[in-house]
Amino acid sequence: MSANGALLEVRNLRTYFDTEDGVVKAVDDVSFQLQRGETLGIVGESGSGKSVTNLSIIRLVQEPPGKIVSGEVLFKGEDILLLRPAAVRRIRGRRIAMIFQDPMTSLNPFMKISRQLMEMTQLHLGHTKGQAYEHAIRMLETVGIPDARTRADSYPHEFSGGMRQRVMIAMALSCEPELLIADEPTTALDVTIQAQILELIKKLKQETGTSVILITHDLGVVAGMTDHVLVMYAGKIFEQAKTTELFARPGNPYTKGLLRSVPDPTAEQGKLYQIPGLPPDVAHLKPGCPFAERCDRVEEICRREFPPFVELTTDHHSLCHFAHEVYGG
Amino acid sequence: MFRFIIRRLLITIPTILVVISITWVLIKLAPGNFYSGEKRLPAAIEKSIREKYGLDKPWYQQYGKTMWNIVRHLDFGTSLRFEGQSVNTIIRRSLPVSAAIGILAYLLALIVGVTIGSIAALKQNSRWDYTSMALAMLGISVPNFVLGPILVLIFSLSLYWLPPSRWGGFPSRNLILPVLTLSAIYMAYIARLTRAGMLEVLRSDYIRTARAKGLSEKDVLIKHALRGGLMPVISYTGPALAFLLTGTVVVERIFALPGLGNYFIQASLNRDEPLIIGIVAFISITLLFMNLLVDIAYAYLDPRVRYH
Numbered sequence: 001m002s003a004n005g006a007l008l009e010v011r012n013l014r015t016y017f018d019t020e021d022g023v024v025k026a027v028d029d030v031s032f033q034l035q036r037g038e039t040l041g042i043v044g045e046s047g048s049g050k051s052v053t054n055l056s057i058i059r060l061v062q063e064p065p066g067k068i069v070s071g072e073v074l075f076k077g078e079d080i081l082l083l084r085p086a087a088v089r090r091i092r093g094r095r096i097a098m099i100f101q102d103p104m105t106s107l108n109p110f111m112k113i114s115r116q117l118m119e120m121t122q123l124h125l126g127h128t129k130g131q132a133y134e135h136a137i138r139m140l141e142t143v144g145i146p147d148a149r150t151r152a153d154s155y156p157h158e159f160s161g162g163m164r165q166r167v168m169i170a171m172a173l174s175c176e177p178e179l180l181i182a183d184e185p186t187t188a189l190d191v192t193i194q195a196q197i198l199e200l201i202k203k204l205k206q207e208t209g210t211s212v213i214l215i216t217h218d219l220g221v222v223a224g225m226t227d228h229v230l231v232m233y234a235g236k237i238f239e240q241a242k243t244t245e246l247f248a249r250p251g252n253p254y255t256k257g258l259l260r261s262v263p264d265p266t267a268e269q270g271k272l273y274q275i276p277g278l279p280p281d282v283a284h285l286k287p288g289c290p291f292a293e294r295c296d297r298v299e300e301i302c303r304r305e306f307p308p309f310v311e312l313t314t315d316h317h318s319l320c321h322f323a324h325e326v327y328g329g
Numbered sequence: 330m331f332r333f334i335i336r337r338l339l340i341t342i343p344t345i346l347v348v349i350s351i352t353w354v355l356i357k358l359a360p361g362n363f364y365s366g367e368k369r370l371p372a373a374i375e376k377s378i379r380e381k382y383g384l385d386k387p388w389y390q391q392y393g394k395t396m397w398n399i400v401r402h403l404d405f406g407t408s409l410r411f412e413g414q415s416v417n418t419i420i421r422r423s424l425p426v427s428a429a430i431g432i433l434a435y436l437l438a439l440i441v442g443v444t445i446g447s448i449a450a451l452k453q454n455s456r457w458d459y460t461s462m463a464l465a466m467l468g469i470s471v472p473n474f475v476l477g478p479i480l481v482l483i484f485s486l487s488l489y490w491l492p493p494s495r496w497g498g499f500p501s502r503n504l505i506l507p508v509l510t511l512s513a514i515y516m517a518y519i520a521r522l523t524r525a526g527m528l529e530v531l532r533s534d535y536i537r538t539a540r541a542k543g544l545s546e547k548d549v550l551i552k553h554a555l556r557g558g559l560m561p562v563i564s565y566t567g568p569a570l571a572f573l574l575t576g577t578v579v580v581e582r583i584f585a586l587p588g589l590g591n592y593f594i595q596a597s598l599n600r601d602e603p604l605i606i607g608i609v610a611f612i613s614i615t616l617l618f619m620n621l622l623v624d625i626a627y628a629y630l631d632p633r634v635r636y637h
Contacts, residue, residue: 058541060537060540060541064454086545089543089544089545090543091543092540092541092542092543093541093542093543093544094543097541098538098541100534100537100538100541102534105533105534105535106534106535106537106538107535107538108535108538108539108553109535109557109631109632109633110556110557110630110631110632111552111553119542119544119552120542123542123543123544124543155632155633157632157633168538171542
């Protein structure tokens with residue numbers, strides 16, 4: 001266990017991809033901490049590196065073309081990046097579990113739901129077939145699958161999207177992991193189901209005390225679910241703060257842009273704000289701030305020099321030349 | 330499922346009758362005859378031959394008689410060349426030869442092909458991958474009428490290890506060279522199919538899920554990836570096995586094996602009408618049946634597939 005009692009501490013993580021187009025720095029010098037029992041949100045546009053960050057934590061980045069170039073991932077003080085593959089496998093699923101974005105494709109279409117769940121506890125908890133089956137049924141009941149016993153032997157295609165995501169959650173939580181990483185768990189679902197799934201994660205988190213990393217591009221989700229937030233852009237952390245603070249006083253122009261582009265259902269008319277331009281090509285980053293081209297308060301220095309990671313309060317950092325100004329005004 | 334199978338079998342019958350009819354028409358349309366040689370026969374002899382085999386009757390009577398015997402008695406008649414032997418006897422005698430070589434060749438191709446293809450997919454872009462795929466390309470490109478004689482040259486005529494030809498019963502060392510020659514192209518093709526199928530599956534989300542569960546690479550491959558990855562091989566197996574079972578013209582010819590393929594060539598060269606029709610019918614039945622088996626296997630292997 002590390003000195004400050006963090007469950008997970010990521011230090012200077014760099015994950016690069018070798019492509020024909022050059023080296024893509026998908027995750028570039030990312031550091032953060034997750035306290036026990038806490039929920040951390042990671043927000044960003046597609047391609048900002050949020051998924052790769054989390055795949056790197058349990059070393060699931062496809063290699064090649066990907067490679068974790070440097071950094072430390074301290075899980076209770078132990079660096080996962082230094083472990084042998086067999087030791088990493090004992091952590092995967094058992095102590096750090098993952099839920100993926102698309103429940104339609106993340107379950108094996110050729111295997112019964114029950115078997116996919118049983119596999120977990122047979123592998124990690126040494127369950128016999130009978131024990132694993134009973135445990136699978138209990139887990140399905142926990143996540144609210146009606147008639148769990150009769151439906152356990154169905155195949156994934158016989159379930160709806162929301163039900164499949166419930167199955168994924170049941171599977172992820174079946175060994176009572178210490179950390180649950182949910183990678184856009186609701187993106188592929190429709191809105192009413194989204195709310196149910198988020199409620200479910202919240203409820204199960206309270207019951208089991210599992211820490212959660214929630215990856216999303218939906219700031220609304222972050223607001224309701226998380227204690228801390230990281231905002232990622234072009235493989236870098238642009239801002240990190242307590243959730244309440246981030247929403248009240250963002251210290252980065254990019255975060256401000258994101259907050260402005262959340263639709264406000266009370267406003268009847270007017271155009272929805274969007275950040276101009278597209279995320280940069282991370283294979284060919286120019287010197288200076290990667291957000292400079294799209295920033296509404298860009299100045300000469302932004303194009304020339306890479307911005308510093310400014311400490312606004314002990315708990316609030318922002319990657320911007322003008323972090324204090326943005327934070328203050 | 331049961332009703333699906335019954336219906337498919339019922340559709341098979343008219344299909345085969347159509348195939349037989351087309352074959353019959355093609356034979357009749359082709360110039361020449363089974364008795365026609367370089368020298369023209371005297372008119373009297375020709376007349377008596379035509380009467381003996383019913384060729385003097387109008388075409389619809391000939392066609393009707395042929396079809397009636399097939400439908401009613403499954404009787405394809407007597408070979409014109411091998412006198413006194415019925416087509417059914419010839420098929421029954423030569424099928425085991427073709428089937429033995431064909432099944433052995435396909436099993437070999439399946440085992441080697443799937444193994445090589447899986448390894449190539451797992452180690453994509455490695456030396457293993459490139460070497461095996463280059464070999465597979467070679468296997469597909471080299472025709473068996475080249476490969477066969479080369480193998481004979483090496484293993485029979487230079488090293489004296491294996492007999493160069495002829496049927497020696499089952500099992501015997503005579504089988505080795507024809508089976509190798511026959512399986513090469515299938516092996517290569519299956520290796521490529523397996524590699525492509527596995528590559529696609531290994532990239533899929535549910536394989537990532539399996540890895541995230543903490544399963545070992547071996548379990549990920551065998552329990553999760555193989556089933557989906559082998560689907561292309563399954564669909565290929567139907568037609569491939571049908572052709573292998575029913576004899577392969579070239580290989581049986583090279584190794585002088587008395588299989589169906591060899592008889593088929595002889596029948597065509599001799600214009601042995603009943604034998605041609607009999608073998609064509611048999612090949613079509615086997616092909617249709619194998620495709621049905623593939624469809625059934627699909628429903629069994631992929632729970633999303635349901636037939637109504």
